[in-house]
Amino acid sequence: MGINTLAFLLFFVFGITVFYLLPQRLKWPFLLLLSLSYISFKDIRGIVFIVLSSLSVFLGGRLFEKRNEPKDASFRKKILILTMIFNLGVLFFVKYVKPIYGAFSGKTPPELDKIPFFDSIIIPLGISYYTLQILSYLLDVYWGRQKAETNYGKLLLFTCYFPQMIQGPISRYGALSAEFFKEHRFKLHNLKFGLQLMLWGFFKKMVIADKVGPYVQRIFFSHKEPYGLTVVLGLIFYGIQLYCDFSGGIDVIRGVSECFDVKLAENFRQPYFSRSLGEFWRRWHITLGSWMKDYVFYPLSLSRPMAKFKKSLKKKVSRVTVNRIQIAICDIVVFLLVGYWHGAESIYWAWGLYNGIILAISALLTDVYAGWRKKLGVDPKRKLWDNLFIARTLVIVTVGWIFDCSKTALGSLNLLKNAFIISKTSFEPIVLNLVDWVEIAELIIFCAILFKVSRMKERGVVVREKIEALPFAVQVIIWVGMIQLVACFGRSSGEVGFMYANF
Amino acid sequence: MKETVIEILASIRPDVDFESAEGLVSGGILESFDLVSLISELSDEFSVTISAKELVPENFDSVDAIVKMIESLR
Structure with missing residues (x-):
C-alpha cells in the first residue's frame, strides 16, 4: 500500500x-x-x-x-x-x-x-x-x-x-x-499544516517527478545509447526527478505524521542551493548524513587505530596536515558506507567513491584553495561569487548522478565519456522522438513554482505561515489551485512507486 | 585553560569570535571537520582522551562547556 x-x-x-x-x-x-x-x-x-x-x-x-x-x-x-x-x-x-x-x-x-x-x-x-x-x-x-x-x-x-x-x-x-508520548489534542492547524505539506509533496512527486521519470528512462535505459547533450539533459532531468521524488515523498510522510501531531525530523533543506559538496550532503537526506556523522565519522575519527595512525604520521607532517588526512580518510569511508547502504551493486560503490574522493581532496587542499581564492579576489559575500559556488556544486552533484543512470559502474563511466562526444545525432533523439513540447512547457512552469517556493524558504520565509496570514479567500484559491494541479497534471497512468522505497 | 581553548579554536576557525559565541555545535558554527580538528588539538594539549561518548553538543557548544568537559576528563 x-x-x-x-x-x-x-x-x-x-x-x-x-x-x-x-x-x-x-x-x-x-x-x-x-x-x-x-x-x-x-x-x-x-x-x-x-x-x-x-x-x-x-x-x-x-x-x-x-x-x-x-x-x-x-x-x-x-x-x-x-x-x-x-x-x-x-x-x-x-x-x-x-x-x-x-x-x-x-x-x-x-x-x-x-x-x-x-x-x-x-x-x-x-x-x-x-x-x-x-x-x-x-x-x-x-x-x-x-x-x-x-x-x-x-x-x-x-x-x-x-x-x-x-x-x-x-x-x-x-x-x-x-x-x-506528549499529550495529543486535536488542533485544526496541525491538520491543516499536515495536509498542506502532503499536498506539496504530492505536487513534487506526481506533477514533477513522475512526469520527468519517463524521459530519464528513455534517455538512459532504452536501446539507443545517448551522446553529448542528450546525456547532459538526461542528467538534469534525473537530478530534478530524484529530488522531487525523494523530498516529495518525505513531505507527504512528514505531513501524514503532522496530522497525527507527531513532528518528524527534516530530511531536506533546499540542497540545490548549496555552496559546496559538503554543504550539499548536509542538506540532502539530512537524517542519513547526521547518522553517518554521529555513528561512523566521529567514532572512526576518535578510534584507537586512527589515533595510532595519526601518531605515526606526526613525525613526518604537520599537525594540521595530520588532521586533514584523518578527515579525508573518514570522508571516503563514510561515503563508501553510504553507497553500500543504498545497495551492493557497483554503481553505489562508485558513487560513494566519487563523492568521498572529492570531499577528501577538498579537505587535503584547503590551503591551496584558500590561496587561489585570495589570488582571484574571491569574496563569498558577493552575489556573483555566491552564485558561482552554487553553480559549481550543481555541476559536481549532477555529474555524480551518472552512477544512478546505468546498471554498472563501467556503464556509468561510458555514459560520462559519451557526454563529451558531440556528433550530428547527439541531440537528435530528444528533438525528434522524446520530447512532448507541451509537457516540457508545463514542467518548466512547475519547476519555476518549485524554485520560487524553495528560494523563499532559503531566504528564511516560513511559507505555511505566510499562507496562513493571507486573506481567507486567497488561501482557498491556493488550496483549490494546488488540488487542481495535482489532480489534473499529476501523472495519471497509475501509481508510480517511490525511488527511495527501494533502499 | 580557557585562553588555551580559545587559542586552539581561533587557529581552527579564525573567522569566529569565540569569547562570546554560544551554540557552537547546535547552532552550526563548528562543522564536523572543525570538531575533529578541535578534539585532536584538545587531546594533545591537555592529554585527555575524548571518546564518542563525550560527543554531544552540550560539551562543545561554548568555550566554558569545553573547559568543563576537559576538567571532568582529567
Missing part, C-alpha cells in the same frame, strides 16, 4: 479519526497497532523481523543500564558487538546476499528468484531505515546519552512507526519519543 494510493488515503482517514477519539493513554498503543497493520498489509512476515530487531536492542539497552560499573566494560562491549552483528547481519542477509551472489554467478534478479533458497528471501519493509534507527538508540544508551526504555511497546513503536517505514526519515529515539 503506497502512500500515493486510494487505499492509503482510506487507511489515513480511519487512523486520524480513531486517533483523536481515543483517550490519551490509548493514543500511542493505537499508533503501534496502526503501524503493525500497515506493515502486515505489505507482508506479515516483516513483523517478525521488526519484533526480533527491536527486542534485541531493547534487551541490550536494559543490560547496559543494569551493568554500568567499570568492571562491566568488557561485558557491555560484548553485548554491544553481538547486538550490532545480529541487526547488521539480518540487514546484510536480506538485502545483499542475493545481489552479491548474482554478481558472482552472472545471474539476473528474475533468474535468482527461481532458485529455491533465494526465492524465500524477503526484504522487510523499511529495514534499511529502522536498522539504523535502532542502532542509534543502542549506541546512545551504551554511551550514556540516552536512558534505556523500560516499556518494550514504546521502543517497538519507534522501530515501526508507519509513515517512516517507506523511506525514512531516520529518527532518533530522544526526539521521536518526545513527540509520540
